[in-house]
Amino acid sequence: MTPARRPTLADVAREVGVSAKTVSRVLNEDGPSSPDTRRRVLEAVAKLGFQPNLMARSIRTGGPDTTVGLVVPDMSNPFFGAVASGIEDAVRTRGLTLLMGSSHDDPHREQALIDTFLARRVSVLMVAPAAGSEHSRLQVHRAAGMPVVFLDRPGTGLTTDTVVSTNRSGTREGVAHLIAGGHSRIGFVGDLPTRLYTRRERLAGYREALADAGLSHDRALIADAHDPETAAEATARLLDLRDPPTALLSGNNTMTLGVLTQLARGGSKDIAVVAFDDVPIASILEPALTVVAQNPTAVGATAGAIAIRRLAGDRARARTVLVETHLILRGSGELAPRPGR
Amino acid sequence: MTPARRPTLADVAREVGVSAKTVSRVLNEDGPSSPDTRRRVLEAVAKLGFQPNLMARSIRTGGPDTTVGLVVPDMSNPFFGAVASGIEDAVRTRGLTLLMGSSHDDPHREQALIDTFLARRVSVLMVAPAAGSEHSRLQVHRAAGMPVVFLDRPGTGLTTDTVVSTNRSGTREGVAHLIAGGHSRIGFVGDLPTRLYTRRERLAGYREALADAGLSHDRALIADAHDPETAAEATARLLDLRDPPTALLSGNNTMTLGVLTQLARGGSKDIAVVAFDDVPIASILEPALTVVAQNPTAVGATAGAIAIRRLAGDRARARTVLVETHLILRGSGELAPRPGR
DNA sequence: TTGAAAGCGCTAACAT
DNA sequence: ATGTTAGCGCTTTCAA
Numbered sequence: 001m002t003p004a005r006r007p008t009l010a011d012v013a014r015e016v017g018v019s020a021k022t023v024s025r026v027l028n029e030d031g032p033s034s035p036d037t038r039r040r041v042l043e044a045v046a047k048l049g050f051q052p053n054l055m056a057r058s059i060r061t062g063g064p065d066t067t068v069g070l071v072v073p074d075m076s077n078p079f080f081g082a083v084a085s086g087i088e089d090a091v092r093t094r095g096l097t098l099l100m101g102s103s104h105d106d107p108h109r110e111q112a113l114i115d116t117f118l119a120r121r122v123s124v125l126m127v128a129p130a131a132g133s134e135h136s137r138l139q140v141h142r143a144a145g146m147p148v149v150f151l152d153r154p155g156t157g158l159t160t161d162t163v164v165s166t167n168r169s170g171t172r173e174g175v176a177h178l179i180a181g182g183h184s185r186i187g188f189v190g191d192l193p194t195r196l197y198t199r200r201e202r203l204a205g206y207r208e209a210l211a212d213a214g215l216s217h218d219r220a221l222i223a224d225a226h227d228p229e230t231a232a233e234a235t236a237r238l239l240d241l242r243d244p245p246t247a248l249l250s251g252n253n254t255m256t257l258g259v260l261t262q263l264a265r266g267g268s269k270d271i272a273v274v275a276f277d278d279v280p281i282a283s284i285l286e287p288a289l290t291v292v293a294q295n296p297t298a299v300g301a302t303a304g305a306i307a308i309r310r311l312a313g314d315r316a317r318a319r320t321v322l323v324e325t326h327l328i329l330r331g332s333g334e335l336a337p338r339p340g341r
Numbered sequence: 342m343t344p345a346r347r348p349t350l351a352d353v354a355r356e357v358g359v360s361a362k363t364v365s366r367v368l369n370e371d372g373p374s375s376p377d378t379r380r381r382v383l384e385a386v387a388k389l390g391f392q393p394n395l396m397a398r399s400i401r402t403g404g405p406d407t408t409v410g411l412v413v414p415d416m417s418n419p420f421f422g423a424v425a426s427g428i429e430d431a432v433r434t435r436g437l438t439l440l441m442g443s444s445h446d447d448p449h450r451e452q453a454l455i456d457t458f459l460a461r462r463v464s465v466l467m468v469a470p471a472a473g474s475e476h477s478r479l480q481v482h483r484a485a486g487m488p489v490v491f492l493d494r495p496g497t498g499l500t501t502d503t504v505v506s507t508n509r510s511g512t513r514e515g516v517a518h519l520i521a522g523g524h525s526r527i528g529f530v531g532d533l534p535t536r537l538y539t540r541r542e543r544l545a546g547y548r549e550a551l552a553d554a555g556l557s558h559d560r561a562l563i564a565d566a567h568d569p570e571t572a573a574e575a576t577a578r579l580l581d582l583r584d585p586p587t588a589l590l591s592g593n594n595t596m597t598l599g600v601l602t603q604l605a606r607g608g609s610k611d612i613a614v615v616a617f618d619d620v621p622i623a624s625i626l627e628p629a630l631t632v633v634a635q636n637p638t639a640v641g642a643t644a645g646a647i648a649i650r651r652l653a654g655d656r657a658r659a660r661t662v663l664v665e666t667h668l669i670l671r672g673s674g675e676l677a678p679r680p681g682r
Numbered sequence: 683t684t685g686a687a688a689g690c691g692c693t694a695a696c697a698t
Numbered sequence: 699a700t701g702t703t704a705g706c707g708c709t710t711t712c713a714a
Contacts, residue, residue, distance in 0.1 A: 006462075006485050008691055019701050024693060032699055049481040054460040055396035055406070056691035059706050065396070067440075076423040076638070085417040088443055097457050099408075100441045102429055116438050119395040121347075140390040144347055253621075260625045279622060280594075284601045286627055297417070349707055360685045365709065373683055397707035401690050 069117030086300020147310035170325030171205030190251030231258025290333030410458030427641020488651035511666030512546030531592030572599025631674030
């Protein structure tokens with residue numbers, strides 16, 4: 001039992017008794033057609049279950065496809081899910097469909113995905129770069145008129161439109177908040193070394209806030225971690241210092257999980273915490289978690305808007321757009337330092 | 342300054358001084374080619390930045406595309422992100438790329454996305470149906486040999502492969518756990534009416550657990566909510582009953598947020614809670630949250646495996662595969678009922 | 683080992 | 699209002 005061939009324009013035309021072009025005209029509302037022909041064509045389309053082959057159309061029209069290719073390091077990360085959602089909403093009105101792939105933070109897979117998208121002639125390419133990837137090969141495609149937008153982190157080897165959160169000023173604001181609450185020894189738990197843009201920026205924001213307040217910068221207060229477990233260990237180590245921090249800034253969601261686990265475990269609930277990145281149930285924690293929240297949907301929406309402008313012919317020079325983070329005060333950052341710890 | 346045209350096979354052939362077919366042969370490793378020709382072709386490809394046009398190839402070979410189309414109700418929901426990730430890992434080895442779109446839980450957008458995917462000749466279509474959608478139109482495509490897999494919920498009007506969590510037995514297990522802990526009045530906070538498969542199944546599991554234990558089924562203990570706010574209100578209402586529940590089962594993540602918020606607000610921390618669906622920082626809550634965890638990655642991986650088998654020619658009748666949920670005991674479900682509340 | 687011609691499904695350009 | 703021809707970029711078929 002060989003599967004039925006998908007019906008083509010010609011099949012519909014034969015069924016109705018008109019030419020292929022007429023069917024095409026009806027379906028694309030291109031040129032005139034008599035009401036009667038129109039009706040019969042649509043009937044035949046429904047009867048045969050005809051779906052126009054978009055690839056054949058694209059080939060002929062020569063233009064790019066109607067898709068936006070998006071490469072992210074991790075699809076299961078809600079941040080990128082929200083980014084994707086923002087992009088989709090923005091470009092949907094232009095009839096663009098989102099194509100999404102995950103690089104698993106591997107530069108090779110990232111490159112493979114980019115190649116797939118290019119081969120598919122996406123009309124826009126968006127990339128949230130993996131750590132250590134390189135993008136100079138994209139230059140030629142950008143020159144060929146395809147908009148390229150980097151998200152969350154800038155691309156490497158290529159100057160083009162970029163949309164990132166205010167990692168630096170956001171972290172600075174969070175740390176300044178702790179300082180305003182009377183803290184002078186503030187630990188930083190992050191993923192080091194900071195080769196990655198976002199991590200580097202956040203650490204820089206932390207340092208700036210200390211400098212702004214004229215506080216000395218103690219290297220011992222900066223802890224390296226790579227997952228919740230090591231973040232928990234790092235937190236324990238910080239609190240075991242002879243002159244321990246009275247407040248912590250956690251550099252991302254993963255770190256936050258470890259930091260809070262350790263604080264709960266160690267009964268150190270009086271340590272003030274500000275976390276970079278919001279978490280869904282932050283308000284239920286005790287104390288409720290004060291965060292520097294990103295706005296992933298806005299990041300996506302902004303990237304979508306840029307892409308649309310580029311597609312419309314905007315040839316202005318590449319810009320980097322910063323999407324504001326917001327300090328959300330919930331309690332954990334408002335704990336006063338207790339002397340004698 | 343008109344953008345440079347993308348190079349084609351013919352451009353490469355001209356550059357090298359061979360025929361298009363020869364270039365095609367080299368690139369697809371189809372048929373023999375002299376080492377010298379091979380080298381020169383590859384050089385020209387690199388020099389021109391040639392990317393084969395996958396759409397043109399698909400057109401000619403007639404076969405389906407090398408993509409898997411996935412429609413989910415909400416991309417920013419981590420559950421579907423993890424599902425997508427599982428699918429991607431499973432199909433990547435077959436050279437398939439994931440195409441993903443969000444229906445925003447709107448049957449019309451779902452249908453539009455499905456049409457787009459069909460028009461793009463995806464080789465597999467996967468759908469996590471929106472509430473109230475209908476899929477009988479897919480029958481003809483399935484007959485044409487395109488695998489269709491439903492995820493998370495069964496499709497409507499069409500019998501085909503389906504992968505769902507053990508919503509019913511999982512909930513039953515969660516409620517049984519509460520009963521084993523001595524609870525006899527157990528509230529259910531969920532999204533009602535239960536037109537949606539997952540909600541219906543979870544409520545059924547709740548009822549089954551009560552019946553198993555010979556407990557009477559009190560309608561007053563079943564509360565309807567649609568978001569965290571109404572879930573919080575519903576929780577408050579349940580606890581204000583003359584004979585209030587001593588334990589709660591929360592039907593999904595959204596409900597859980599509201600339930601926990603209300604328990605924290607009302608100081609009712611001694612109410613036992615089991616939540617359907619895990620949350621990232623469940624272990625940090627006080628008490629740590631006992632959950633019936635789904636395995637979204639496994640749901641995706643299973644769907645991917647099914648699709649691959651179908652593409653390989655498996656014509657067995659459609660199956661529904663259940664992916665196990667797991668009861669994770671963390672504390673909130675182990676609170677004993679206190680008389681005299 | 684290589685090439686020429688035909689054709690995939692569709693639409694642009696020009697008829698009628 | 700409709701049809702004809704040609705051709706998009708590629709691969710298949712057949713020939714050299």
